[in-house]
Amino acid sequence: MIMNDLKIVIVGHVDHGKSTLIGRLLYDTGSLPEEKMQEIRKTCEMLGKDIEFAYIMDNLQEEIEQNITIDTAQTFFETKKRKYVIIDAPGHKEFVKNMITGASQADAAILLIDAKEGVKEQTKRHAYILSMLGLGQVIVAINKIDLVNYDKNVFDSIKKEIQAFLASIGITPSHIIPISSKHGDNLAKKSDKMPWYTGMTVLESLDAFDNKETTFQKPLRMPVQDVYKFDDKRILVGRVESGMIKKCQEVMFFPSKKKTKIKSIEVYGENPTEAEPGKSIGVTLEDPLFIERGEVIASADNQPKVTDEVEANIFWMSPKSLDISDELIFKCATQETACKVEKIMKKIDSSDLSVKGENASSLEETEVGYVIIKTENPVAIDNFNEIEELGRFVLVSGYDVVAGGIINKAK
């Protein structure tokens, strides 16, 4: 059976050992070229440090010298079952936008906790971001268990605490595993130092994950990306985000509500009659409609909501705080329109989920707001828990993405 590769993000508090865990996984699966190990040995020697697996992922000069991950990085390894893309996400609060950049591309996550330090601020914040991003497949790895003498009691108490927190944000971890990245306990090999732990190793638990749910059974959504006029053909290009699109199918455009039929599906060098989610394609239409980027192709019997009011959770990730009067840009799939955050019903501290204010007028970096957004032009959207691709958006201020958002209710 063909298994597509699985993208895993490693998250957790700073210094809890994310980069080291990845380095160790690469080393234990034989994914590191000998030359890379030599290079690391040499760099460590030059800096007068011991060999650190973390250096495999931390490649920036500043990262190695200060021993922290600044930006997210990706690397690859494989097991007998499939290929993996490992995404390293920085643990510092300062780099939370890099963490979100990494986590937004993942199918599953490993939440790492230092056995000596226990659950910390970024442990909770990262877990919360995972739940916001809709990442349900989570493993908890309790690291540096060697530093607490492989003690079952320490493991149990952290396990209890994190389980309770994750339950409060709707995450049920599939496994909670005691590990030592430094010594390789319970990563690729089962540890002989913890007879009290009989569960899976990290690699076994990764292999047990599913690839991201495919969306072909969901209603059709294909946002128009661009319109090409080559020769005498007008081709609407875009990616099928959910559902199937077929030749001769009757479709409707949103927000404009124009109707027509799909005349052909265009893929260079091929002649397809249908296309599945994830495919970048082109279509031609039976009727000569005027369609622009941003319109969403759907079927008349299962429509997205067309509205200028969106109820959402937004995660603010800009050092410049949000003021309720700010002019922003709302971008959802290929749609783009001016908007304002009209109301901040609640503002939430993402590290402990405490409510910091109701009917607030501003939002600071790393805070989550439960908000109502008013868009200048109507948008075609879905609830995140129904169709993810049309249920998430970003807010842009000037030229920069300042927030990610999840639609709770399309009003």
Next chain:
Amino acid sequence: MPFRANLISDNMEHLEELESKSIYIIREAYKQFKDIAMLWSIGKDSTTMLWLCKKAFFGRIPFPVMHIDTGYKFPEIYQYRDEYAKKWNLNLIVGKNEDAMRRGISPKDKLMCCTELKTNALKLTMAKHNFKALLLGIRRDEHGIRAKERYFSPRDQKFKWDYKNQPPELWDQYKSKSDDETHIRVHPLLHWTELDIWEYIKKEKIPIIDLYFSKNGKRYRSIGCHTCCNPIVSNASTVDEVVEELKTTNTPERAGRAQDKEKAYMMQKLRALGYM
């Protein structure tokens, strides 16, 4: 329905997924920037990117294709370039730092040579044509520093890459260019591995320059200037054999590239200065 549906999802294989994502990014870049060009080094990655551009625009490439010529390229590179530029009807722009070439800059000082003949040649060519975006075929698995890149990566007036303060990038929403940035680098192949590239070349039958194939027991795994590239020991003389070789190799791809090894962080310095 479920049975049929499973069948469909299994068909959406790894390479198709990579291809679709790249085409999406190429189309996003072209939508946002009409003054865009792609950088073609004639190597396997940028030739694959060229192929993806052709697919994205149904057989034509609606923007110029730029080759930065240091004067130290392999003779085969020039030959291949001119042959396929004609065959694929490309709008080819050849960029050179003529002044530095006249001054006789040579790989004796590698950092200076790469900076003058590649980075500065690129700067001059970009300025001459006033390009606001550039498609580049770099990949995350090529070099540690490239693993940190974004799909849309801004460069400031001095072409500097501010790697410590990169924009967030989520859900295929990419950065737009601000006024104090000279251009945006777009990286449609970032998520591909070396093996993916070769498997795709095999699947699509993309014509690839023969420096990659073994002659007398040696082949190039990564190509650039003949002065700074060393061949590896290999008997892989066809695409199939290269794919097989890569499945078992334990040496990194750019092992033959001098600028990667010079000193710790040389690649980071080069990239921060605007190197490709």
